[in-house]
Amino acid sequence: MTNTYYTPRGGLPAQTELTTDRSIFTEAYAVLPRRTMSDITTSRLPFWDDTRLWVLARPLTGFSETFSQYIVEVGPGGGSDRPDTNPDAESVLFVVDGELRLELAGTEHRLPAGGYAFLKPGESWTLHNDTGSTATFHWIRKRYTVVDGIDLPESFVTHESDVAMGAMPDTDGRWCTQRFADPDDVRHDMHVNIVTFEPGGAIPFPETHVMEHGLYVLEGKAVYLLNKDWVEVQEGDFMWLRAFCPQACYAGGPGRFRYLLYKDVHRHAPLNLP
Numbered sequence: 001m002t003n004t005y006y007t008p009r010g011g012l013p014a015q016t017e018l019t020t021d022r023s024i025f026t027e028a029y030a031v032l033p034r035r036t037m038s039d040i041t042t043s044r045l046p047f048w049d050d051t052r053l054w055v056l057a058r059p060l061t062g063f064s065e066t067f068s069q070y071i072v073e074v075g076p077g078g079g080s081d082r083p084d085t086n087p088d089a090e091s092v093l094f095v096v097d098g099e100l101r102l103e104l105a106g107t108e109h110r111l112p113a114g115g116y117a118f119l120k121p122g123e124s125w126t127l128h129n130d131t132g133s134t135a136t137f138h139w140i141r142k143r144y145t146v147v148d149g150i151d152l153p154e155s156f157v158t159h160e161s162d163v164a165m166g167a168m169p170d171t172d173g174r175w176c177t178q179r180f181a182d183p184d185d186v187r188h189d190m191h192v193n194i195v196t197f198e199p200g201g202a203i204p205f206p207e208t209h210v211m212e213h214g215l216y217v218l219e220g221k222a223v224y225l226l227n228k229d230w231v232e233v234q235e236g237d238f239m240w241l242r243a244f245c246p247q248a249c250y251a252g253g254p255g256r257f258r259y260l261l262y263k264d265v266h267r268h269a270p271l272n273l274p
Protein backbone atom coordinates (compact mmCIF):
# COMPACT_ATOMS: atom_id res chain seq x y z
CA MET A 1 0.00 0.00 0.00
CA THR A 2 1.34 3.44 -0.93
CA ASN A 3 1.58 5.71 2.09
CA THR A 4 0.50 9.32 1.89
CA TYR A 5 1.47 12.18 4.17
CA TYR A 6 -0.42 15.44 4.43
CA THR A 7 1.91 18.36 3.70
CA PRO A 8 1.05 22.03 4.39
CA ARG A 9 1.56 24.48 1.54
CA GLY A 10 1.11 27.79 3.34
CA GLY A 11 -0.91 30.55 1.76
CA LEU A 12 -3.72 32.38 3.52
CA PRO A 13 -7.44 31.66 3.89
CA ALA A 14 -9.60 33.75 1.59
CA GLN A 15 -11.21 36.89 2.99
CA THR A 16 -14.60 35.29 2.30
CA GLU A 17 -13.95 32.32 4.62
CA LEU A 18 -15.37 32.12 8.14
CA THR A 19 -13.00 33.02 10.96
CA THR A 20 -14.29 30.28 13.26
CA ASP A 21 -12.07 27.20 13.19
CA ARG A 22 -11.15 24.22 15.40
CA SER A 23 -8.15 25.75 17.19
CA ILE A 24 -8.10 24.85 20.89
CA PHE A 25 -5.68 25.61 23.72
CA THR A 26 -6.48 24.34 27.22
CA GLU A 27 -4.53 23.49 30.38
CA ALA A 28 -4.38 19.84 29.25
CA TYR A 29 -4.02 19.92 25.46
CA ALA A 30 -3.87 22.01 22.31
CA VAL A 31 -5.17 21.38 18.79
CA LEU A 32 -3.60 23.22 15.84
CA PRO A 33 -5.82 22.64 12.78
CA ARG A 34 -4.07 22.47 9.45
CA ARG A 35 -5.43 25.89 8.45
CA THR A 36 -3.18 27.49 11.06
CA MET A 37 -0.16 26.49 8.93
CA SER A 38 -0.36 29.68 6.87
CA ASP A 39 2.30 32.02 5.51
CA ILE A 40 2.00 34.41 8.47
CA THR A 41 2.82 31.70 11.03
CA THR A 42 6.12 30.63 9.47
CA SER A 43 9.55 31.29 10.94
CA ARG A 44 13.19 31.08 9.89
CA LEU A 45 16.24 29.52 11.52
CA PRO A 46 19.86 30.69 11.71
CA PHE A 47 22.22 29.03 9.22
CA TRP A 48 19.39 27.62 7.07
CA ASP A 49 19.08 28.79 3.45
CA ASP A 50 15.79 28.95 1.49
CA THR A 51 13.96 27.33 4.39
CA ARG A 52 10.90 28.20 6.44
CA LEU A 53 9.12 26.29 9.20
CA TRP A 54 6.02 26.05 11.31
CA VAL A 55 6.69 25.60 15.03
CA LEU A 56 4.09 23.14 16.30
CA ALA A 57 5.38 22.67 19.85
CA ARG A 58 8.05 24.08 22.15
CA PRO A 59 8.83 23.50 25.83
CA LEU A 60 6.34 25.53 27.83
CA THR A 61 6.42 25.79 31.62
CA GLY A 62 3.31 24.27 33.17
CA PHE A 63 2.33 22.53 29.93
CA SER A 64 4.45 20.18 27.80
CA GLU A 65 8.09 20.63 28.70
CA THR A 66 10.28 18.00 27.02
CA PHE A 67 10.32 18.59 23.26
CA SER A 68 9.91 20.86 20.25
CA GLN A 69 8.40 19.92 16.90
CA TYR A 70 8.64 21.74 13.56
CA ILE A 71 7.35 21.27 10.04
CA VAL A 72 10.25 22.41 7.87
CA GLU A 73 9.91 23.36 4.20
CA VAL A 74 13.20 23.45 2.26
CA GLY A 75 13.24 25.09 -1.16
CA PRO A 76 15.30 23.84 -4.12
CA GLY A 77 18.97 24.38 -3.29
CA GLY A 78 18.16 25.11 0.35
CA GLY A 79 19.35 23.48 3.54
CA SER A 80 22.05 23.87 6.14
CA ASP A 81 25.64 22.95 6.93
CA ARG A 82 25.01 23.93 10.55
CA PRO A 83 21.48 22.72 11.23
CA ASP A 84 21.48 22.60 15.06
CA THR A 85 23.66 24.71 17.30
CA ASN A 86 22.65 22.87 20.50
CA PRO A 87 25.07 19.97 21.17
CA ASP A 88 22.71 18.49 23.78
CA ALA A 89 19.79 18.12 21.35
CA GLU A 90 18.83 14.80 19.81
CA SER A 91 16.60 14.82 16.75
CA VAL A 92 14.24 12.79 14.60
CA LEU A 93 13.69 13.82 10.99
CA PHE A 94 10.71 12.40 9.08
CA VAL A 95 10.24 13.40 5.46
CA VAL A 96 6.68 13.85 4.18
CA ASP A 97 7.26 15.39 0.75
CA GLY A 98 10.09 15.58 -1.78
CA GLU A 99 13.61 14.31 -1.15
CA LEU A 100 16.51 15.50 1.00
CA ARG A 101 20.21 14.69 1.13
CA LEU A 102 21.44 13.95 4.65
CA GLU A 103 25.16 13.78 5.33
CA LEU A 104 25.63 11.93 8.60
CA ALA A 105 29.12 11.56 10.07
CA GLY A 106 30.57 11.76 6.55
CA THR A 107 28.13 9.33 4.92
CA GLU A 108 25.47 10.50 2.44
CA HIS A 109 21.87 9.29 2.68
CA ARG A 110 18.91 10.06 0.44
CA LEU A 111 15.68 10.69 2.34
CA PRO A 112 12.53 10.47 0.18
CA ALA A 113 9.02 10.76 1.60
CA GLY A 114 8.81 8.21 4.42
CA GLY A 115 12.51 8.59 5.18
CA TYR A 116 13.37 8.65 8.88
CA ALA A 117 16.59 9.60 10.69
CA PHE A 118 17.48 9.54 14.38
CA LEU A 119 20.39 11.85 15.22
CA LYS A 120 22.09 11.45 18.58
CA PRO A 121 23.18 14.55 20.53
CA GLY A 122 26.43 16.01 19.27
CA GLU A 123 26.15 14.21 15.94
CA SER A 124 27.78 15.73 12.86
CA TRP A 125 25.16 16.18 10.13
CA THR A 126 24.04 18.44 7.32
CA LEU A 127 20.80 18.52 5.32
CA HIS A 128 20.21 19.85 1.80
CA ASN A 129 17.62 19.82 -0.95
CA ASP A 130 19.49 19.28 -4.22
CA THR A 131 16.32 18.61 -6.25
CA GLY A 132 14.21 21.04 -8.27
CA SER A 133 11.16 20.80 -5.97
CA THR A 134 10.33 21.77 -2.41
CA ALA A 135 10.95 19.15 0.29
CA THR A 136 9.18 19.04 3.66
CA PHE A 137 10.03 17.18 6.86
CA HIS A 138 9.08 16.99 10.52
CA TRP A 139 11.87 17.81 12.96
CA ILE A 140 11.41 16.67 16.55
CA ARG A 141 14.04 17.76 19.07
CA LYS A 142 14.63 16.90 22.71
CA ARG A 143 17.42 17.70 25.14
CA TYR A 144 18.92 14.27 25.75
CA THR A 145 18.82 13.12 29.37
CA VAL A 146 22.26 11.67 30.10
CA VAL A 147 22.51 8.75 32.53
CA ASP A 148 25.89 7.86 34.01
CA GLY A 149 26.83 4.37 32.81
CA ILE A 150 24.41 4.36 29.83
CA ASP A 151 25.91 4.94 26.37
CA LEU A 152 24.36 7.33 23.89
CA PRO A 153 22.10 5.63 21.32
CA GLU A 154 23.58 5.41 17.84
CA SER A 155 22.29 7.55 15.01
CA PHE A 156 20.47 5.65 12.27
CA VAL A 157 18.61 6.16 8.99
CA THR A 158 15.71 4.05 7.75
CA HIS A 159 12.46 4.26 5.80
CA GLU A 160 8.91 3.66 6.96
CA SER A 161 8.52 0.84 4.43
CA ASP A 162 11.36 -1.04 6.15
CA VAL A 163 9.73 -0.94 9.60
CA ALA A 164 7.11 -3.57 10.37
CA MET A 165 3.68 -2.70 11.71
CA GLY A 166 3.17 -4.25 15.11
CA ALA A 167 -0.47 -5.00 15.88
CA MET A 168 -1.70 -4.12 19.35
CA PRO A 169 -2.97 -7.18 21.26
CA ASP A 170 -6.51 -8.38 20.52
CA THR A 171 -7.14 -5.79 17.79
CA ASP A 172 -6.95 -8.03 14.67
CA GLY A 173 -4.56 -5.50 13.15
CA ARG A 174 -6.99 -2.59 13.37
CA TRP A 175 -4.52 -0.70 15.63
CA CYS A 176 -0.83 -0.93 14.75
CA THR A 177 2.38 0.86 15.65
CA GLN A 178 5.61 1.16 13.69
CA ARG A 179 8.42 1.47 16.23
CA PHE A 180 11.57 2.91 14.72
CA ALA A 181 13.70 2.37 17.85
CA ASP A 182 13.74 -0.75 20.03
CA PRO A 183 11.14 0.00 22.73
CA ASP A 184 13.25 -1.86 25.31
CA ASP A 185 16.48 0.04 24.59
CA VAL A 186 16.91 2.35 27.60
CA ARG A 187 19.57 4.38 25.79
CA HIS A 188 16.66 6.10 24.04
CA ASP A 189 14.76 8.66 26.11
CA MET A 190 12.22 9.48 23.39
CA HIS A 191 10.28 7.48 20.84
CA VAL A 192 8.88 8.83 17.57
CA ASN A 193 6.59 6.24 15.99
CA ILE A 194 3.78 6.01 13.44
CA VAL A 195 0.41 4.80 14.71
CA THR A 196 -2.15 3.45 12.22
CA PHE A 197 -5.85 2.66 12.69
CA GLU A 198 -7.98 0.93 10.12
CA PRO A 199 -11.49 2.42 9.68
CA GLY A 200 -13.45 1.80 12.86
CA GLY A 201 -10.33 1.00 14.88
CA ALA A 202 -10.17 2.55 18.32
CA ILE A 203 -8.25 3.18 21.48
CA PRO A 204 -10.94 1.67 23.70
CA PHE A 205 -10.00 3.34 26.99
CA PRO A 206 -8.75 6.80 28.05
CA GLU A 207 -4.95 6.43 28.17
CA THR A 208 -3.75 8.51 31.11
CA HIS A 209 -0.01 8.57 31.72
CA VAL A 210 3.05 10.69 32.43
CA MET A 211 4.32 10.77 28.83
CA GLU A 212 3.93 13.98 26.87
CA HIS A 213 2.71 13.68 23.29
CA GLY A 214 2.91 15.40 19.96
CA LEU A 215 0.54 13.84 17.39
CA TYR A 216 0.61 15.02 13.79
CA VAL A 217 -2.10 13.48 11.61
CA LEU A 218 -0.48 12.16 8.44
CA GLU A 219 -3.59 10.66 6.87
CA GLY A 220 -7.34 10.27 7.44
CA LYS A 221 -9.67 11.52 10.14
CA ALA A 222 -10.90 10.52 13.59
CA VAL A 223 -12.76 11.62 16.67
CA TYR A 224 -10.19 12.05 19.43
CA LEU A 225 -10.84 12.20 23.17
CA LEU A 226 -8.66 14.91 24.74
CA ASN A 227 -9.17 15.25 28.48
CA LYS A 228 -13.00 15.46 28.64
CA ASP A 229 -13.60 16.67 25.08
CA TRP A 230 -14.30 14.66 21.91
CA VAL A 231 -12.63 16.57 19.07
CA GLU A 232 -12.76 15.89 15.32
CA VAL A 233 -9.32 15.86 13.73
CA GLN A 234 -8.13 15.30 10.18
CA GLU A 235 -4.90 14.96 8.23
CA GLY A 236 -2.68 17.98 8.72
CA ASP A 237 -3.90 18.67 12.28
CA PHE A 238 -1.52 18.63 15.26
CA MET A 239 -2.43 17.62 18.82
CA TRP A 240 -0.17 18.61 21.71
CA LEU A 241 -0.78 16.81 25.02
CA ARG A 242 0.74 17.53 28.41
CA ALA A 243 1.46 14.73 30.89
CA PHE A 244 -1.59 12.85 32.24
CA CYS A 245 -4.04 14.22 29.66
CA PRO A 246 -6.58 11.40 29.07
CA GLN A 247 -6.77 10.35 25.42
CA ALA A 248 -8.59 7.86 23.19
CA CYS A 249 -9.91 7.81 19.63
CA TYR A 250 -12.22 6.29 17.02
CA ALA A 251 -10.95 6.17 13.43
CA GLY A 252 -13.59 7.68 11.19
CA GLY A 253 -12.75 6.20 7.79
CA PRO A 254 -13.27 5.73 4.91
CA GLY A 255 -9.48 5.32 4.80
CA ARG A 256 -6.84 4.72 7.42
CA PHE A 257 -6.12 7.14 10.26
CA ARG A 258 -2.38 7.59 10.81
CA TYR A 259 -0.28 9.92 12.93
CA LEU A 260 3.34 10.62 13.83
CA LEU A 261 3.67 10.27 17.61
CA TYR A 262 6.28 11.65 20.01
CA LYS A 263 6.62 10.51 23.62
CA ASP A 264 9.29 10.75 26.33
CA VAL A 265 10.38 7.42 27.87
CA HIS A 266 12.88 5.49 30.02
CA ARG A 267 13.98 8.11 32.55
CA HIS A 268 13.43 8.87 36.23
CA ALA A 269 11.01 11.67 36.89
CA PRO A 270 13.06 14.82 37.65
CA LEU A 271 12.83 15.88 41.29
CA ASN A 272 12.98 19.48 42.49
CA LEU A 273 15.35 18.98 45.40
CA PRO A 274 16.09 21.78 47.89
